[in-house]
Amino acid sequence: MNLKSNSTKTNSVLSFKSNEITWSHRASSDLNLVKPDKSTNSNSVLEIKRLVKELIQLTREVRRVRAVATSFPDIHWIDFQIQLKDTDTDLLDETWERIQDLIIDYEWKLIDESAEEWYFRPQIVDGFYPLKDRVVADSSEEQQMKTSTLKTWSCFYPNLIVL
């Protein structure tokens, strides 16, 4: 089968299109990420996603970061839930300070750029509870999409590896 290549991601649904077939596969994820709409400044959501990405890259001690809008559908109040790889060990004070500084830096930058009030709060959490429609950004999203893509393609084409 000649599989040409368009794999796209739309609304948590991965769509694969080829000359012969088109099918979709719902990502195996509990995520239901907030999508920017007319009332939401999409640049702000992008900034929040950028912050989540920076937080996950800040230290190897962090396993996952999730930005949760605590007053959804208003997304100006965000808890940044941070899960550590080793939940039995505390972060070094210095690392925790850097995380807080980074979050406040982004918060203030967003306030200045959007002329809106934003309220960010960092939280170390032991785990994540399922949430609907409140997650603005999740560091595991990209990884889950990659995994899901690989599983889907591998399922139909065992020799096909997507990198």
Added chain:
Amino acid sequence: MNRERYLLQAKSNENAAHSVENAYPDWTVTMCFYSALHWVEYYASQHGDDIKSQFQEKSPHDSRRGYVRKLAKKLDNKRLEKLYNQLEDASQQARYLERIKYTSAIEHFKNHQSEVNASFEKLQEIKDILGIS
């Protein structure tokens, strides 16, 4: 008196925090936060700010945190926001055993005296920033 009651409560909570420091360090940490909370209320009333009306749809704790965030931005002092969040975080740790595993809060803070000392230092720093020491 309306304004002074915050002042009295802030001072009382700080005194209480000192009085139980050795026996109940977990409550010391909590009282430091509740002292900071009333110092913020006192500052707001001094400056004619009605925290409740500024954040009508939020809980009292969220409202105060929101007010502190706005105040920190106004004063251009990120440290204020961070200190208040850290004290609130520590008090939640002490009351709900958040991120404390395998032991009680009282044992945890007895074994981490530096965190108890840090609570007093953070409270003092908040007072210094607010200019109401």
